[in-house]
Amino acid sequence: MNIILAGVGGQGIVLASKVIAQSAMQKGLKVRTAETIGMAQRGGCVVSHVRIGENIHAPLVALKTADLMIGFEPAEAVRALPFLRPQGTVIVSQKAIKPVTASLSAEGYEGKTMLDYLQNNVSRLYIVDSDAVCSVCGSPKVLNTALLGAAAGSGALGFTLTEMETALESVLPVKLLSMNIQALWAGAQNIEEGNICV
Amino acid sequence: MEQVLLMGNEAIAMGAIRAGVAVVTGYPGTPSTEILETVARKNPGNIYVEWSVNEKSALEVAAGAAYTGLRTMVTMKQVGLNVASDPLMSLAYIGVEGGMVIVVADDPGPISSQTEQDTRHFASFAKLPVFDPSSPEEAYQMIGDAFAYSEKYKTPVLFRPTTRVCHGSASIIFEPAQAASSAGAFVKNPKWTIFPRLSYEKHLQIEDRRPILEADFSSYPCNTLTGSGKRGIATGGISYAYTCEAIQALKECRQCENDVQKNSSDIDYKLFKVSTPHPFPVKLALEFLSGLDEVLVIEELDPVLEKELIFLCGQYHLPVKVFGKLSGHSPQAGENSVEIARKAITKFLKQPNQDEDCRLNLSTLNAKHEDIHNKEESIAEEDQQTVEVIQPEQPALPVRPPVLCAGCPHRASFYAVKKAMKGKKAVFSGDIGCYTLGNASPLEMVDTCLCMGAGITIAQGLHRAEPDTVNFAFIGDSTFFHSGIAGVINAVYNETDIVLIILDNSTTAMTGHQPHPGTGKTMMGNIAEKISIPAVLQALGVKQITTCNPLNLKQAVAAVQDAAAVRGVSAVIFEYPCISIVKPGPQFTVDPEKCSGCKRCIKELGCPAITWKLDKAEIDSALCYGCSLCAQVCSFAAIGGEPV
Numbered sequence: 040m041n042i043i044l045a046g047v048g049g050q051g052i053v054l055a056s057k058v059i060a061q062s063a064m065q066k067g068l069k070v071r072t073a074e075t076i077g078m079a080q081r082g083g084c085v086v087s088h089v090r091i092g093e094n095i096h097a098p099l100v101a102l103k104t105a106d107l108m109i110g111f112e113p114a115e116a117v118r119a120l121p122f123l124r125p126q127g128t129v130i131v132s133q134k135a136i137k138p139v140t141a142s143l144s145a146e147g148y149e150g151k152t153m154l155d156y157l158q159n160n161v162s163r164l165y166i167v168d169s170d171a172v173c174s175v176c177g178s179p180k181v182l183n184t185a186l187l188g189a190a191a192g193s194g195a196l197g198f199t200l201t202e203m204e205t206a207l208e209s210v211l212p213v214k215l216l217s218m219n220i221q222a223l224w225a226g227a228q229n230i231e232e233g234n235i236c237v
Numbered sequence: 238m239e240q241v242l243l244m245g246n247e248a249i250a251m252g253a254i255r256a257g258v259a260v261v262t263g264y265p266g267t268p269s270t271e272i273l274e275t276v277a278r279k280n281p282g283n284i285y286v287e288w289s290v291n292e293k294s295a296l297e298v299a300a301g302a303a304y305t306g307l308r309t310m311v312t313m314k315q316v317g318l319n320v321a322s323d324p325l326m327s328l329a330y331i332g333v334e335g336g337m338v339i340v341v342a343d344d345p346g347p348i349s350s351q352t353e354q355d356t357r358h359f360a361s362f363a364k365l366p367v368f369d370p371s372s373p374e375e376a377y378q379m380i381g382d383a384f385a386y387s388e389k390y391k392t393p394v395l396f397r398p399t400t401r402v403c404h405g406s407a408s409i410i411f412e413p414a415q416a417a418s419s420a421g422a423f424v425k426n427p428k429w430t431i432f433p434r435l436s437y438e439k440h441l442q443i444e445d446r447r448p449i450l451e452a453d454f455s456s457y458p459c460n461t462l463t464g465s466g467k468r469g470i471a472t473g474g475i476s477y478a479y480t481c482e483a484i485q486a487l488k489e490c491r492q493c494e495n496d497v498q499k500n501s502s503d504i505d506y507k508l509f510k511v512s513t514p515h516p517f518p519v520k521l522a523l524e525f526l527s528g529l530d531e532v533l534v535i536e537e538l539d540p541v542l543e544k545e546l547i548f549l550c551g552q553y554h555l556p557v558k559v560f561g562k563l564s565g566h567s568p569q570a571g572e573n574s575v576e577i578a579r580k581a582i583t584k585f586l587k588q589p590n591q592d593e594d595c596r597l598n599l600s601t602l603n604a605k606h607e608d609i610h611n612k613e614e615s616i617a618e619e620d621q622q623t624v625e626v627i628q629p630e631q632p633a634l635p636v637r638p639p640v641l642c643a644g645c646p647h648r649a650s651f652y653a654v655k656k657a658m659k660g661k662k663a664v665f666s667g668d669i670g671c672y673t674l675g676n677a678s679p680l681e682m683v684d685t686c687l688c689m690g691a692g693i694t695i696a697q698g699l700h701r702a703e704p705d706t707v708n709f710a711f712i713g714d715s716t717f718f719h720s721g722i723a724g725v726i727n728a729v730y731n732e733t734d735i736v737l738i739i740l741d742n743s744t745t746a747m748t749g750h751q752p753h754p755g756t757g758k759t760m761m762g763n764i765a766e767k768i769s770i771p772a773v774l775q776a777l778g779v780k781q782i783t784t785c786n787p788l789n790l791k792q793a794v795a796a797v798q799d800a801a802a803v804r805g806v807s808a809v810i811f812e813y814p815c816i817s818i819v820k821p822g823p824q825f826t827v828d829p830e831k832c833s834g835c836k837r838c839i840k841e842l843g844c845p846a847i848t849w850k851l852d853k854a855e856i857d858s859a860l861c862y863g864c865s866l867c868a869q870v871c872s873f874a875a876i877g878g879e880p881v
Contacts, residue, residue, distance in 0.1 A: 098405030
């Protein structure tokens with residue numbers, strides 16, 4: 040199984056990929072991941088690759104082979120779309136993060152354009168109302184676990200929410216645990232309530 | 238024995254601990270940093286770990302310890318080896334007693350570096366063995382081998398992982414750590430003192446050693462030769478992983494094709510994996526070349542394996558054609574991928590490119606099945622498009638270059654200098670660190686950036702050519718200690734007018750917040766004497782030194798104006814900690830009633846927390862650190878919050 044996590048530096052993507060890897064290892068599966076670290080991560084595009092299973096050599100997912108893509112931001116989901124295989128699933132956060140360059144230029148960019156494009160080009164798309172989930176949990180920093188919850192809830196991740204919870208317990212410090220477990224379930228619930236699913 | 242997820246850098250660290258390393262030194266640099274940090278974190282208690290002031294110091298400290306028989310490791314990124322090359326070249330002659338491994342992480346892409354230099358060249362230049370792991374789990378094993386070879390031949394060895402090995406993670410079966418090697422003891426001997434006569438003798442010994450190592454490496458289990466046929470693929474490092482996947486996909490592709498067409502012919506090829514690019518495993522390479530018509534080399538950065546094979550073909554009169562970077566069959570720059578390997582191998586093995594039904598679809602690469610000898614086609618150009626494939630209906634994607642974080646004190650420092658120099662002839666020389674990002678619009682305050690510590694000296698050269706210009710040199714605290722101080726001495730000694738701007742954020746931020754001599758903390762957890770930057774500058778004879786908080790815009794601008802008026806060397810030290818090591822202050826908000834929509838805050842500062850909503854500025858509460866700079870810039874007092 041190949042998973043792509045795409046977003047902007049600072050959104051907690053590296054941690055999210057660790058949680059997925061931990062969930063896989065709990066079930067005795069082999070994992071490879073690759074992350075973006077260093078200069079590229081300061082507000083730039085960040086893509087994490089997670090690969091689960093036997094006979095996997097490369098840390099990077101090849102184009103058109105991702106079974107699941109978790110988009111932390113609409114435009115970054117569109118940018119990473121070439122990784123998705125036909126019939127692959129996309130979980131995407133509704134909230135756009137506008138880069139400084141977009142604020143400076145006259146055009147800007149709208150998240151809705153990106154979400155419309157995803158709806159037209161992805162066979163299984165789940166849009167997560169991340170603002171709503173984060174405000175329920177009381178922090179914008181739980182976006183990553185909320186999206187993981189949504190991915191697990193959609194069935195595309197292949198792990199149950201309880202399995203994810205166990206993984207969170209071994210990856211996160213205790214003081215952050217309860218808020219993130221809440222976000223995990225809230226993310227899944229957001230999907231069940233069927234915000235937008237194509 | 239348990240399965241754990243280890244990043245390549247963590248695997249190298251754990252492998253070194255298992256091998257009984259006793260002294261570990263280094264200087265932070267992406268993608269190498271986590272190696273030393275992991276050793277410090279997992280220190281069983283008997284390992285000495287330090288962030289040295291720079292790579293040269295790190296290598297020398299480790300060499301001294303290795304003279305005594307201890308196992309030592311040094312870590313750095315590829316450009317760090319340039320700084321450490323002076324001791325490296327001499328140490329190659331002097332040798333060591335205990336195993337010494339110099340880990341130098343290369344960065345194909347480059348993803349976070351100034352250059353795409355290839356440390357395998359440094360190995361052959363310095364005539365030192367080099368190990369090139371292809372995965373985190375191989376790195377975990379191979380680092381132990383590197384110590385063993387180092388001790389066997391009494392020479393330092395290089396260990397060169399690349400970014401995708403360093404920052405890739407894998408589930409690894411973990412073995413219990415060994416005890417550290419016994420206490421070192423320095424035995425006095427003339428062999429530790431380099432002299433021309435000794436150098437001559439050592440040079441001969443090193444040359445005599447090369448064929449012995451070439452033979453030894455031919456039976457090293459990580460150098461492998463498999464398969465049969467008239468065509469061969471040679472690869473190493475992470476490119477080996479891409480090659481395996483590409484071949485696997487090609488075989489699956491053949492299978493589904495054969496189900497339909499029944500014109501089966503197995504794909505025949507030899508696969509040569511080189512884990513020690515220098516000294517080259519010649520015996521094994523000759524075995525590989527024997528009976529081949531053609532060879533395809535898949536490697537990143539420079540054509541090192543390709544040239545070795547061409548050399549052998551010439552030396553042994555072998556009628557084998559070698560294809561790779563030199564022949565235009567693989568990209569000259571940038572990192573490899575499964576797609577690049579797949580495309581090159583498909584063409585090389587003369588396999589039809591039936592991608593539509595296969596797992597790995599390369600239609601986006603416009604891959605055509607063409608004659609391998611066709612040099613005209615440049616893969617490199619096409620590869621630029623592999624990730625961002627523009628489909629006709631795809632909306633324009635926002636450009637997202639890396640930027641200074643919201644609340645970053647460097648933004649305030651740059652802005653203060655910009656304001657102070659408005660309308661004046663000034664050139665701003667930058668340096669390596671987070672503050673290189675001051676180059677971005679709208680600040681545009683980095684006119685030059687070359688390498689660690691160069692901003693201070695480049696500014697002096699610029700000033701010699703244009704004495705009527707105010708020449709600024711920006712440098713961070715960690716870079717100042719690394720290699721900035723010598724440049725300041727040069728300016729004071731030669732009476733050059735420059736304005737030093739020290740951006741002191743109390744950490745080495747870009748690489749993930751490592752301590753340095755100004756922080757008063759060490760990797761052993763000790764509290765050390767803080768080295769005061771103003772006191773250093775004063776001792777060096779800098780005429781005017783001002784320390785100020787960059788977040789107080791008025792004071793900061795005045796400090797810069799005063800410094801710029803001084804003849805000789807003056808300095809402003811902007812002191813404010815990196816946002817990642819302090820708690821955020823109370824957040825700021827825009828009063829929509831007062832906001833005139835002039836966009837001044839956005840256009841002047843380019844803070845990622847300030848966005849534009851309809852016709853007003855808005856501050857993103859998830860990003861604002863409460864630095865207050867925007868409130869100080871707003872002409873309409875529309876931005877409010879607690880002043881710092």
